[in-house]
Amino acid sequence: MIAALARIAPLDGNCEHSEVELRGQLRARAGKDRRINHLQIRAGPAGFDIIAFVTADNSLAAHSILHGLVQELIVDDPRLRLWRVI
Numbered sequence: 001m002i003a004a005l006a007r008i009a010p011l012d013g014n015c016e017h018s019e020v021e022l023r024g025q026l027r028a029r030a031g032k033d034r035r036i037n038h039l040q041i042r043a044g045p046a047g048f049d050i051i052a053f054v055t056a057d058n059s060l061a062a063h064s065i066l067h068g069l070v071q072e073l074i075v076d077d078p079r080l081r082l083w084r085v086i
Contacts, residue, residue: 001037001053002062006070009047011082019043025077026050029069036065047086 009015023041030036035055042049050070054062067085074080 002056002059004052004054004059004062004066006050006052006063006066007047007086008050008070008074008083009086011084013046014082015043015045015047017048017079017083019048022048025073026069029073034065034069036069047083 010017019041023039026041027039030039030052036052037055038053040051042051050066052062052066054065056062056065070085074083074085
């Protein structure tokens with residue numbers, strides 16, 4: 001397993017999304033096909049840090065899997081339309 005990190009933040013500075021809700025949404029999407037074994041979210045003053053342990057061959061693959069998952073959530077959830085992976 002390889003640790004991967006993604007940081008997301010809203011473009012407009014409005015950080016009203018719940019940490020618990022975001023964690024639930026990501027865990028629901030992180031099926032076995034994604035190879036994500038552990039997922040934690042840490043709220044910061046301007047966004048969220050998303051840390052995951054991913055079963056992957058290398059760190060680039062692990063980061064790609066996590067970033068793909070996060071990007072899909074941002075695209076699919078209209079409340080996150082102004083959020084970006086930074």
